[in-house]
Amino acid sequence: MQTETTLRQQIAELQDQLDSRSKALTQAEAQIRLLEARQVCLRQQNGAEKFPELCVLSHVVNRTPASIIVTDAEGEIQYVNPYFTKLTGYTLSESLGNTPRMLKSGLNPPHVYADLWATITSGQQWEGELHNCKKDGSLYWEYARIAPVQDDSGGNITHFIAVKEDITAFKQNERHLRESEAFVHATLNALSAQIAILDAEGTIIAVNTAWHAVTDNTQAVPAKTDVGVNYLDVLRGVDPLSEDAVTAQTIMRGMNAVITGERDSFSLEYPCRNGQETRWYIVRVTHFRTGEDNAIRVVVAHEDITERVMAEKMLADSNKRLEATVKTRTKQLQRVNRRLNNVSTPILLVNAEGQIDTTNPAFDRRMGYESQALLGHSLWDIFDDDSQPALMKLWRTVHTSEIPRSPIEACLTTKDGATFEAEVSLSLLPENAGHVVCTLYDISHLKEVERLKDQFISVASHDLRTPVSAILLSASTIQHYYDRLSDERKREKVAQISEQAERLKELMTAILDVSRFDARHGRRGDTIFDTGQVLEIVANELKEQAALKGQQIEVEINGGGTHIIGEKSDITRVWQNLLSNAIKYTGTNGQIKVKLFGANETANPHHSPELGDFAAHLPDDIQSGQYMIGVISDTGHGIPEEDLPHLFTRFYRGWAAESDIKGTGLGLALTRDLLQLYEGDIAVSSKEANGATFCFWLPAHTAESET
Amino acid sequence: MTRVLLGEDNPVLLREIAHALEIHGYEVIQASEGQCIINYLSESDRKPDIIVSDSTLKDAAHQPISHYLTTSEAVHGIPTLFMVAFNAISDIRSMTRNDDYIIKPFRTDDLTAAIENKLRRIYRTGVSG
Numbered sequence: 001m002q003t004e005t006t007l008r009q010q011i012a013e014l015q016d017q018l019d020s021r022s023k024a025l026t027q028a029e030a031q032i033r034l035l036e037a038r039q040v041c042l043r044q045q046n047g048a049e050k051f052p053e054l055c056v057l058s059h060v061v062n063r064t065p066a067s068i069i070v071t072d073a074e075g076e077i078q079y080v081n082p083y084f085t086k087l088t089g090y091t092l093s094e095s096l097g098n099t100p101r102m103l104k105s106g107l108n109p110p111h112v113y114a115d116l117w118a119t120i121t122s123g124q125q126w127e128g129e130l131h132n133c134k135k136d137g138s139l140y141w142e143y144a145r146i147a148p149v150q151d152d153s154g155g156n157i158t159h160f161i162a163v164k165e166d167i168t169a170f171k172q173n174e175r176h177l178r179e180s181e182a183f184v185h186a187t188l189n190a191l192s193a194q195i196a197i198l199d200a201e202g203t204i205i206a207v208n209t210a211w212h213a214v215t216d217n218t219q220a221v222p223a224k225t226d227v228g229v230n231y232l233d234v235l236r237g238v239d240p241l242s243e244d245a246v247t248a249q250t251i252m253r254g255m256n257a258v259i260t261g262e263r264d265s266f267s268l269e270y271p272c273r274n275g276q277e278t279r280w281y282i283v284r285v286t287h288f289r290t291g292e293d294n295a296i297r298v299v300v301a302h303e304d305i306t307e308r309v310m311a312e313k314m315l316a317d318s319n320k321r322l323e324a325t326v327k328t329r330t331k332q333l334q335r336v337n338r339r340l341n342n343v344s345t346p347i348l349l350v351n352a353e354g355q356i357d358t359t360n361p362a363f364d365r366r367m368g369y370e371s372q373a374l375l376g377h378s379l380w381d382i383f384d385d386d387s388q389p390a391l392m393k394l395w396r397t398v399h400t401s402e403i404p405r406s407p408i409e410a411c412l413t414t415k416d417g418a419t420f421e422a423e424v425s426l427s428l429l430p431e432n433a434g435h436v437v438c439t440l441y442d443i444s445h446l447k448e449v450e451r452l453k454d455q456f457i458s459v460a461s462h463d464l465r466t467p468v469s470a471i472l473l474s475a476s477t478i479q480h481y482y483d484r485l486s487d488e489r490k491r492e493k494v495a496q497i498s499e500q501a502e503r504l505k506e507l508m509t510a511i512l513d514v515s516r517f518d519a520r521h522g523r524r525g526d527t528i529f530d531t532g533q534v535l536e537i538v539a540n541e542l543k544e545q546a547a548l549k550g551q552q553i554e555v556e557i558n559g560g561g562t563h564i565i566g567e568k569s570d571i572t573r574v575w576q577n578l579l580s581n582a583i584k585y586t587g588t589n590g591q592i593k594v595k596l597f598g599a600n601e602t603a604n605p606h607h608s609p610e611l612g613d614f615a616a617h618l619p620d621d622i623q624s625g626q627y628m629i630g631v632i633s634d635t636g637h638g639i640p641e642e643d644l645p646h647l648f649t650r651f652y653r654g655w656a657a658e659s660d661i662k663g664t665g666l667g668l669a670l671t672r673d674l675l676q677l678y679e680g681d682i683a684v685s686s687k688e689a690n691g692a693t694f695c696f697w698l699p700a701h702t703a704e705s706e707t
Numbered sequence: 708m709t710r711v712l713l714g715e716d717n718p719v720l721l722r723e724i725a726h727a728l729e730i731h732g733y734e735v736i737q738a739s740e741g742q743c744i745i746n747y748l749s750e751s752d753r754k755p756d757i758i759v760s761d762s763t764l765k766d767a768a769h770q771p772i773s774h775y776l777t778t779s780e781a782v783h784g785i786p787t788l789f790m791v792a793f794n795a796i797s798d799i800r801s802m803t804r805n806d807d808y809i810i811k812p813f814r815t816d817d818l819t820a821a822i823e824n825k826l827r828r829i830y831r832t833g834v835s836g
Contacts, residue, residue, distance in 0.1 A: 461792060462792055465792055465811050465812055466717050466719070466720060467719075468812040469717075469720050469723075469811050469812035469813070470717075470719045470720055470723050471812075472812045472813065472814050473720070473723040473724060473727050473812075473813075473814070473815055474723055475814075476727070476814040476815040476816060477723070477726065477727045477730060477815050480815065480816065481730045484730060485730075496719065496723065500719065
């Protein structure tokens with residue numbers, strides 16, 4: 001817009017110059033005519049010096065900044081002024097005798113010359129633009145006024161006078177202006193923005209093509225707004241109750257501010273609802289000043305930015321979604337981490353190269369390492385050599401096959417050099433670039449149970465086999481050599497058979513007891529009986545057996561509250577096992593003490609001093625008066641410290657397995673199982689070679705506990 | 708009379724087996740511990756014709772007697788028959804021939820048959836009491 005205005009301004013200036021030059025030319029022409037008249041007089045009177053005004057005129061002609069050419073009636077050049085020479089390059093002497101045709105460029109259409117000659121030969125003055133050629137071949141434009149000079153008689157044309165203005169620069173400017181205008185118009189019309197130019201009052205003085213094309217779309221540019229309409233009035237006229245009222249008001253105030261110079265420019269993004277659809281526009285208001293009167297012009301451009309706004313909205317939405325997703329993922333990750341940290345199963349995360357990425361606390365605990373101390377180490381490092389081939393095979397299949405592989409059993413070495421057996425599973429994390437989750441199920445305890453079972457089978461088969469061997473031998477001896485054997489020998493053999501059969505029965509009973517207990521599935525009996533009484537019966541039965549080894553059994557029952565509800569045989573078995581163990585593992589002349597504290601007694605803190613060793617094992621509410629406590633101590637072998645933790649494990653015999661003392665490894669396990677069935681438990685304390693003390697407790701059946 | 712060096716740590720079995728063999732006319736030297744076997748072989752001039760021993764007996768250093776009986780010079784040339792509990796068969800199979808052991812429990816005649824078999828194979832003559 002700026003360029004257009006400037007050009008318009010330049011055109012106006014040039015027009016002015018042209019007008020003033022034309023005036024000057026007209027005056028010059030008049031003077032030339034006067035000069036000619038004088039020359040005629042001069043020629044007649046022969047004395048130029050007598051006409052000093054001629055000299056003045058000649059001076060004017062010589063100095064005037066326009067080409068002046070005088071030809072005779074035939075068009076032969078009689079005179080050219082210095083400016084002509086300066087402009088065209090032809091000197092006066094070169095020009096004389098020539099015609100103005102020497103200037104022809106061939107660019108003027110023939111009708112121009114025809115018109116020119118027709119006009120001047122008819123005695124009229126011709127004026128027009130000619131595109132001519134200089135001596136050096138370059139082109140120039142001139143504005144020519146050519147007039148005939150007639151003799152005094154009035155009929156005959158004696159000369160032609162041409163006064164020509166060099167308008168090359170003007171023509172160039174004009175062309176530039178036209179180009180610029182065309183450029184500006186084309187540009188404005190090519191824009192999709194709706195553009196209007198207003199004057200200082202707000203009246204629209206120009207609009208581009210787009211303005212008409214889409215005025216209907218926006219309430220801020222109503223359909224009838226066109227050149228000649230006052231835009232401010234249109235905006236003022238928008239229904240104040242319509243939803244576009246605020247937008248219209250804001251645009252109007254913005255425009256006013258630009259018109260008054262309060263602000264340089266103004267812009268506003270506004271929505272436009274059209275039924276269901278909402279489109280977004282931006283209006284930009286700028287201004288410029290015209291060259292002529294420095295008047296302000298305001299440019300208003302509305303542009304549809306719906307797509308941009310939508311794109312921005314979508315971007316914002318997707319950003320929001322992305323943030324939400326990240327948040328969710330973070331939460332999931334934290335949850336997974338928390339779970340990973342809380343599970344008791346050792347778990348490692350390994351990258352595709354087999355390096356440890358993460359370990360969970362359960363793993364660190366099991367392996368005895370500081371938290372994450374194995375990070376970056378190879379997975380293979382933590383496994384024993386024997387486990388490597390199987391592990392390598394599993395690792396390969398996990399990466400090459402989608403079918404989950406069954407776990408392998410492998411051996412690991414902890415930080416302190418101890419080994420433990422684990423079931424190792426690997427699973428690929430599909431979204432995680434070859435990361436593998438390695439889960440270790442500690443199966444040491446299972447292995448230990450398996451080992452104990454093997455040991456039991458071995459012990460049991462040995463223990464069972466010995467009596468069977470003895471029976472077989474004795475029986476076959478009697479069978480084959482009945483006649484050769486003395487009566488005494490025969491009796492001896494039969495006694496042998498009977499004794500060994502007894503031993504077999506004992507073993508079978510122990511094994512059956514255990515399996516029967518398992519088959520009970522936690523069922524108790526419903527008889528009320530006195531455990532103290534059971535103790536006395538059992539002690540009585542075993543006294544004889546103890547006496548054989550020179551041992552004494554001392555029984556002490558303190559206080560009431562020794563009843564329970566259940567199966568009498570269970571408690572009989574508890575006392576039998578504990579007492580017969582004490583007899584078995586105590587040498588000759590040993591002392592066995594059995595104390596039973598009734599529930600009434602345990603309520604007061606003055607317990608037997610033996611209980612001191614069990615403070616850590618007894619239940620917290622031991623002084624609540626609910627529990628009876630039994631304490632059995634002997635003066636026997638005692639139990640090695642390493643055996644203590646396993647003493648109540650089925651089949652575990654510890655050092656006794658290597659000794660001559662017969663046993664199944666089931667007695668104490670069954671004893672504890674029975675006590676736990678009645679919500680009691682048992683603990684042991686022993687110093688090797690210093691006897692052992694067993695302490696059990698049981699909730700007693702009292703009048704209160706019945707209600 | 709065939710002389711048997713009998714090793715068995717269970718006193719009941721030791722007595723029963725010894726008695727059964729004696730009835731069969733064998734002379735029986737009883738050893739209740741692995742070390743007794745070693746001591747007898749290294750000290751006594753009256754070498755046994757055959758050693759019959761429980762496979763799980765141990766020497767004083769707690770090494771299985773079976774190892775000593777299959778490798779020692781002192782035993783050289785004396786045939787050995789192991790009495791094996793079923794669960795220990797795999798151990799003994801790895802170091803002896805099939806007819807070198809008898810599985811517990813066994814009857815007296817099974818044992819005497821195994822002893823005669825072994826002696827026949829070693830001495831190519833029946834040695835019977």
